[in-house]
Amino acid sequence: MQTTPTTPNPSMTTPDHLLRASFAAGRAQGLRAREAAARLNVSEGEVMAAHAVGQMNPQEEAASLYSVTVLDGDWLALLHGLEGVGPVMALTRNEAVVHEKTGVYRHASAHGLVGMVLGPEIDLRLFFSHWHVGMHVVEHDPERGDLHSLQFFDAHGQALHKIHARPHTDLQALETLVQQHARPEARPVFMPAALSQPADLPDVQIDVAGLGQAWSAMRDTHEFYDLLKRFKVSRTQSLRLMEGVHTRRTPLMAVEWLLHSAALHALPIMVFAGNAGCLQIHTGPVEHVERMGPWLNVMDVGFNLHVRTEAIAESWLVSKPTADGEVTSIELFDAQGGLLAMFFGERKPGKPELPAWRMLAQGLTSPERAQAAVADSKVAA
Numbered sequence: 001m002q003t004t005p006t007t008p009n010p011s012m013t014t015p016d017h018l019l020r021a022s023f024a025a026g027r028a029q030g031l032r033a034r035e036a037a038a039r040l041n042v043s044e045g046e047v048m049a050a051h052a053v054g055q056m057n058p059q060e061e062a063a064s065l066y067s068v069t070v071l072d073g074d075w076l077a078l079l080h081g082l083e084g085v086g087p088v089m090a091l092t093r094n095e096a097v098v099h100e101k102t103g104v105y106r107h108a109s110a111h112g113l114v115g116m117v118l119g120p121e122i123d124l125r126l127f128f129s130h131w132h133v134g135m136h137v138v139e140h141d142p143e144r145g146d147l148h149s150l151q152f153f154d155a156h157g158q159a160l161h162k163i164h165a166r167p168h169t170d171l172q173a174l175e176t177l178v179q180q181h182a183r184p185e186a187r188p189v190f191m192p193a194a195l196s197q198p199a200d201l202p203d204v205q206i207d208v209a210g211l212g213q214a215w216s217a218m219r220d221t222h223e224f225y226d227l228l229k230r231f232k233v234s235r236t237q238s239l240r241l242m243e244g245v246h247t248r249r250t251p252l253m254a255v256e257w258l259l260h261s262a263a264l265h266a267l268p269i270m271v272f273a274g275n276a277g278c279l280q281i282h283t284g285p286v287e288h289v290e291r292m293g294p295w296l297n298v299m300d301v302g303f304n305l306h307v308r309t310e311a312i313a314e315s316w317l318v319s320k321p322t323a324d325g326e327v328t329s330i331e332l333f334d335a336q337g338g339l340l341a342m343f344f345g346e347r348k349p350g351k352p353e354l355p356a357w358r359m360l361a362q363g364l365t366s367p368e369r370a371q372a373a374v375a376d377s378k379v380a381a
Contacts (some may be wrong), residue, residue, distance in 0.1 A: 020064060044153070145341060160278050206237070239314075
């Protein structure tokens with residue numbers, strides 16, 4: 001589970017007590033943990049590791065803002081044990097989208113390095129090849145008391161998934177689960193993140209005709225990932241090469257119309273968001289959509305979504321053939337081609353997608369219609 005970095009990270013050359021103090025100062029100024037770590041030029045995982053109880057003496061532990069217990073890597077056993085903990089909040093994010101769902105972890109399973117949680121509220125796809133270390137984090141908040149969470153990081157210290165206790169969480173069951181998987185002697189080691197992503201192959205090296213034929217022959221949306229590997233194309237490159245056939249660009253503000261319109265018409269949707277290690281899914285309606293500065297937010301009971309719209313560089317309408325008919329999605333990407341979020345109409349295997357969803361999604365390609373719909377939905381609200 002532990003690896004050796006190729007070059008030293010700042011936190012490895014800074015005494016832990018100084019790192020803890022600087023981080024606590026950032027948190028006291030109102031910075032979120034991710035932001036406070038970034039300001040120190042270290043990863044969130046590195047900061048949390050500096051608070052490991054096995055690495056502090058009793059005086060340091062008593063003064064520390066956090067108490068952290070490193071966990072073993074038996075991810076599936078941890079997920080199974082979470083069901084007995086009761087309702088918690090699952091949080092998965094990338095640089096521009098934060099996806100939060102409250103519920104119980106149910107029906108956890110794994111096939112090789114791919115895991116799933118398939119509860120009615122918590123719906124996850126987990127890619128364990130990216131999971132490097134898990135930690136039980138207790139934040140000692142002077143106003144709110146001790147705040148418990150489980151946090152999972154990749155080899156670069158980037159958070160992949162977090163599980164936060166809520167008022168109805170069984171904290172005793174959580175503590176028991178943590179003790180079953182505790183590794184107090186462990187000190188995680190993280191590697192520097194890659195500075196850049198591999199470049200796409202030139203278009204002339206891509207079998208565009210073969211890509212189009214394979215796309216048209218799909219019978220399940222899950223075949224798309226294998227299609228990208230087979231033709232050695234990135235996701236955004238494939239969308240661009242199939243533009244006008246299976247894909248169309250939408251205005252960057254299309255997601256705002258989508259959410260407002262879905263809320264206005266009580267249209268159930270599916271919202272996928274995550275990162276290399278975890279994909280988190282909401283299925284159902286959205287109700288309260290509001291903008292706060294650069295963030296577009298869904299603020300519903302049991303589901304919160306936060307989208308930093310200024311980070312959206314590309315927005316696409318995507319159509320994929322399946323045995324149940326065409327499946328339509330709206331997909332958002334950042335400037336590096338990273339997938340930020342995907343939106344679908346609510347559907348289950350064996351059933352065609354909702355006509356109302358398809359009509360909504362296809363209408364997003366019209367800037368005039370999108371702008372008018374946002375205005376109408378705000379008036380109606």
